[in-house]
Amino acid sequence: MLIRSHTCGQLRDAQVGQTVRLNGWVNSYRDHGELIFIDLRDRYGITQLVFEPESGVARDVIEAADKLRNEDVVAVEGTVRVRIGGENPKLATGKIEIVVTKLEVLAKTDNPPFLPDDMVKLPNEELRLTHRYIDLRRPSMQKVLATRHKIYQTTRKYFDENSFLEIETPILYKSTPEGAREFLVPTRQVPGSFYALPQSPQLFKQILMVSGCDRYMQICRCFRDEDPRADRQAEFTQIDLEMSFVRRDQIMEMMEGFVRRLWKELTGFDVPPIQRMDYRTAMEEYGIDRPDTRYDLRTKDISEFAGKLDFGVFKTVLEKGKDRPKYYSKKGVVKALRVPGGAEKLTRKLTDGYTEFVKGFGAGGVAVVKIIKGEDGGPKLDTGIAKFLEPMKAEFLALLNCEIGDTVLFVADTYSVATKAIGELRQKVARDMGIVPKPGAEGGPWNFLWVVDFPMFEKNKDTGKWVAMHHPFTSPRDDQMQAFLNADVDDEVTIEGIVSAGYDIVLNGQEIAGGSVRIHDRDVQSKVFKLLGMTPEQAKEKFSFLLEALSFGAPPHAGVAFGLDRLVMNFVGTDNIRDVIAFPKTQIGADLMTRAPSFVPDTQLKDVHIKSLEQPKA
């Protein structure tokens, strides 16, 4: 075989006159009879080959070249020369061409179901996933893989420089059925028992801290058997880390340094100091725990004002949980969103649609008012609930700093429903107003934000039980510890008010990392388990190894996990997570290329002591 001397992206006019060998795929062919052009492609680029009788090339080489088709794999030898037909400015190698003297066809292809061409419209994703090896040949997919690789390298270098050890943790892990559903793995050795695939290496990395490893990192696969979304796969990758002898500020500094390094390396962008926002502010002003700060729309709780209006819908809602504390999830609230310039841009059709939109989040509807220019030149309330607001007009306008041309949208419901609904509405309105900048990868801003001071616990709305908002190993914030230890498990108001030492990094409205200071005290950990409704026996059954580890000298420690797939998505500018994973799965967790998951023979099931309730379809 003619082993390559160069890649297809390498040759320039500096190499003119040299004899070279290239290997690659036929990207396209232009056959003029005796004169044949082939664009040869590999990962590095495209180089034009030319077969011409004048060069004295053997007859059979021309004849073989005549039969080449897209995606055949070939090796050639020839001479580099300046193109006779003029430069092709679209190619990096566009100044030169290879006059071929020898040709080896390394592999003929069947007619491919599609061509790996970024210039033409892509076939549907199902076909791309079925023949992933062809799809991955596309230059843009090669770029994704290279970007991902660069992130791995930058990550390892940064954490190595900061004394982190890369340590592998088990994939076959103990089932701890809390949080996400787990993938189970039966075992031949112990009949009737199962491993689970880890949702994350959380407990192993904490135990590595107890083990004296001090600083740990791993680029690890995590598994959650939950329905996917455009930005979520059941199998995904985290950059996982943990540090000993730090409090919140030190690990946040380490994370911020990593983000700064990553963006510098991958985009050249200097990440400015990242601002902090507490969870309550995020929920109050953005209606979501990961605010998109690229546009300045804010939501506001106007319950107190709304109570003064003679408007039945608001009055009814505000009766709910009237005497409960401000953030009680079932307390009735009225939330408002002032949209500057909305009076013109948010048409009746759009605002009518908002009611349907918020219904999707459980809210009843959206009330609307426009502030237009009155006959006296001053602001005038128009349409929607204008007549109910009219008696309190001055106070209303002042409350939201309204100006002529604004539209104000209202959602009245329980605290949790109204907050979620208006938060989602805020994002939809921003899109409708056309004020959402492009993502950073497309030249838009990179807006980073810390979100901190999350509640430790929230009530599950179905069971009424407490659940950990982050996870059950998250510590209360230092100044909350005493209050937490003193709190009675039934003291709902106090428990609800405990703030954790958790922190998230949000980028353009998307969570890219999350972590917390961990509990390193056995008694604190036991109290959390108790609060979550676990008996001491249950806690021991599930987490005895953790509680024991915490009993034998556990250092204070804290950690974080970055969602690697989402980082790649940001750098390559896609909102489809499957585009950044070499071999992704579909909505039902299928790998269309390998046809996993699949039925297995009964004999194989018997080995692992399993009997299936389902049979393969005939």
Next chain:
RNA sequence: GGGGCGGUAGCUCAAUUGGUUAGAGUACCGGACUGUCGAUCCGGUGGUUGCGGGUUCGAGUCCCGUCCGCCUCGCCA
């Protein structure tokens, strides 16, 4: 588990209100062609309209079921 969109030639799409033999571009096959670069020109092959049932004189089109893909709510400690 719920809601929505989609599935027609290898691929991307079209097909009037339910009405003739389901078309076009591209790929592929054959032919012509010595400077192309999305080569061009001429000719040709190619269809279980995802699958199963139903309504109808007649179904790609309407109805029911089902499979697959995507988006989304729930879910994702």
